[in-house]
Amino acid sequence: MSVAEQLDRVFREEWGQVLATLIRVTGDWEVAEECVQEAFAAALRRWPEDGVPDKPGAWLTTTARRRAIDWMRREAVGSAKLREVAVMTDPDGVAGPDGAAWPQEPASVVQDDLLRLMFTCCHPALAMETRVALTLRTLAGLTTAEIARAFLVGEDAMSKRLTRGKQKIKHAGIPYRVPPDHLLPERTPAVLAVLYLLFNEGYAATAGAELVRSGLTEEAIRLARLLVRLMPDEPEAAGLLALMLLHNARRDTRLAPDGVLVTLEDQDRSRWRLDEITEATDLLDAALQRRRPGPYQVQAAIAACHATAPTAADTDWPQIAALYGQLKQTPVVQLNRIVAIGMADGPGVGLKLLDQLHGLDGYYLVPATRADFLRRLGRATEAAAAYRAALELVKTAPEQAFLQRRLEQLSV
Amino acid sequence: MKYLLMICGDESAEAHAMDGCGGWSEEMEARGVVEGGAGLRPPREATTVRVRDDEVLLTDGPFAETKEQIGGFVLIDCADLDEAIEIAAKHPAATYGTIEIRPVVAGPPR
Numbered sequence: 078m079s080v081a082e083q084l085d086r087v088f089r090e091e092w093g094q095v096l097a098t099l100i101r102v103t104g105d106w107e108v109a110e111e112c113v114q115e116a117f118a119a120a121l122r123r124w125p126e127d128g129v130p131d132k133p134g135a136w137l138t139t140t141a142r143r144r145a146i147d148w149m150r151r152e153a154v155g156s157a158k159l160r161e162v163a164v165m166t167d168p169d170g171v172a173g174p175d176g177a178a179w180p181q182e183p184a185s186v187v188q189d190d191l192l193r194l195m196f197t198c199c200h201p202a203l204a205m206e207t208r209v210a211l212t213l214r215t216l217a218g219l220t221t222a223e224i225a226r227a228f229l230v231g232e233d234a235m236s237k238r239l240t241r242g243k244q245k246i247k248h249a250g251i252p253y254r255v256p257p258d259h260l261l262p263e264r265t266p267a268v269l270a271v272l273y274l275l276f277n278e279g280y281a282a283t284a285g286a287e288l289v290r291s292g293l294t295e296e297a298i299r300l301a302r303l304l305v306r307l308m309p310d311e312p313e314a315a316g317l318l319a320l321m322l323l324h325n326a327r328r329d330t331r332l333a334p335d336g337v338l339v340t341l342e343d344q345d346r347s348r349w350r351l352d353e354i355t356e357a358t359d360l361l362d363a364a365l366q367r368r369r370p371g372p373y374q375v376q377a378a379i380a381a382c383h384a385t386a387p388t389a390a391d392t393d394w395p396q397i398a399a400l401y402g403q404l405k406q407t408p409v410v411q412l413n414r415i416v417a418i419g420m421a422d423g424p425g426v427g428l429k430l431l432d433q434l435h436g437l438d439g440y441y442l443v444p445a446t447r448a449d450f451l452r453r454l455g456r457a458t459e460a461a462a463a464y465r466a467a468l469e470l471v472k473t474a475p476e477q478a479f480l481q482r483r484l485e486q487l488s489v
Numbered sequence: 490m491k492y493l494l495m496i497c498g499d500e501s502a503e504a505h506a507m508d509g510c511g512g513w514s515e516e517m518e519a520r521g522v523v524e525g526g527a528g529l530r531p532p533r534e535a536t537t538v539r540v541r542d543d544e545v546l547l548t549d550g551p552f553a554e555t556k557e558q559i560g561g562f563v564l565i566d567c568a569d570l571d572e573a574i575e576i577a578a579k580h581p582a583a584t585y586g587t588i589e590i591r592p593v594v595a596g597p598p599r
Contacts, residue, residue: 202570249592250490252569260571 080125091134092218097190106243116141192255192307199268207242208271217296312364316374322357323380326350338475342389354384394421408436424450441470457487491593492573496561498586526563
């Protein structure tokens with residue numbers, strides 16, 4: 078691996094960790110970010126000549142800390158704070174950039190920094206779009222331009238969003254910490270929601286022009302892995318990771334070469350990633366044994382029912398319908414449950430339940446589901462009308478192409 | 490950190506004007522987080538003042554005609570936003586109105 082490649086990999090792996098530590102020790106997000114950027118720039122200059130150090134993360138943290146000390150001296154920050162930044166707690170430290178011994182903090186303290194950063198970026202007092210942007214910038218190390226592209230907004234607008242977020246954290250006094258135990262039940266879902274939104278933003282858009290967004294899927298999985306490592310006792314974190322892995326294992330089969338959506342039923346199961354499915358079901362089984370179920374574990378269990386069925390006909394629809402019943406009954410969840418019941422008990426039963434569903438006006442999947450039930454009941458004329466209604470509501474091209482094809486296949 | 494809690498509600502909140510705070514004030518006083526505060530008379534008794542071209546202009550009523558109006562305020566001094574949220578969420582008015590938490594601009598060091 079070339080130094081440039083190594084640097085790139087180190088950048089992805091270490092940015093969040095180094096920044097998280099610097100935010101803690103400086104107490105200032107902007108200064109921390111500048112120091113970390115300077116440390117990475119120093120690495121870019123030094124490593125091609127000196128070689129990549131054994132512990133690149135420690136080297137970067139040390140360099141960034143020194144920059145922070147310089148800054149504090151300039152700003153005449155109190156000596157107590159200076160000592161905190163220069164803290165030396167472990168005599169077996171690695172050598173700093175100038176060759177002098179530079180002791181490291183205990184690994185547990187440093188690792189908690191990442192969790193602090195995660196919870197602070199995902200604080201519910203911040204708007205959802207701000208949480209997502211801050212998470213990508215600080216934890217994943219994406220550039221402002223990359224985030225702007227992923228969310229189809231201008232770079233200036235994204236830059237403003239990030240700055241305002243950091244200013245709110247600072248001026249509104251959002252604490253840089255892992256919430257105390259009594260707050261964890263309400264704060265952990267906020268972190269999980271951000272990661273899942275990130276995943277879905279990437280997953281929903283894998284076609285041509287939007288290819289850049291599929292990187293979000295990998296970032297979301299990487300951050301979910303990190304969260305599982307940092308919160309080993311939180312079964313919902315494992316549930317979320319399992320859910321992402323199960324969806325992502327089907328990534329190669331979701332779209333036909335011509336960009337048309339391929340339904341779960343018609344996907345080529347031999348091309349699903351078996352190793353990823355196995356990892357996910359192992360994770361999920363271990364999480365479920367903690368007997369603290371939650372919405373992500375239930376959704377992962379549903380995805381596992383699909384992913385582990387050898388053929389579409391083998392799908393355990395009664396189990397899936399039962400699992401949907403365990404989720405909060407939003408209209409979309411009710412619709413999914415009706416689809417599952419329609420598969421388990423027949424399209425006639427599904428159609429009856431669909432007629433009683435309210436609250437999803439304008440959502441194309443309602444007429445699309447109706448069309449599917451009618452098609453399976455052999456009521457082609459009514460099915461065609463429902464497909465046309467769905468086509469008027471659908472917005473994305475792959476779904477549109479799929480519905481159009483189904484409509485044409487009807488023998489009306 | 491200092492925060493102003495602005496206790497807001499629509500007209501129906503007036504019915505709660507004499508409710509008291511159900512032990513909230515006592516608890517917060519004991520914790521030493523309250524710096525001051527009061528309930529307010531209804532917005533229809535408000536007078537709005539502007540000075541333009543050295544002329545004092547008065548309007549009868551609140552500065553903005555919105556459905557929700559400020560019915561009271563509390564200035565608190567606590568550790569961080571998490572504690573401010575906890576304090577605000579415990580206030581009885583949070584169950585029928587809304588409470589806006591505004592960080593107070595830090596003054597020059599004294």
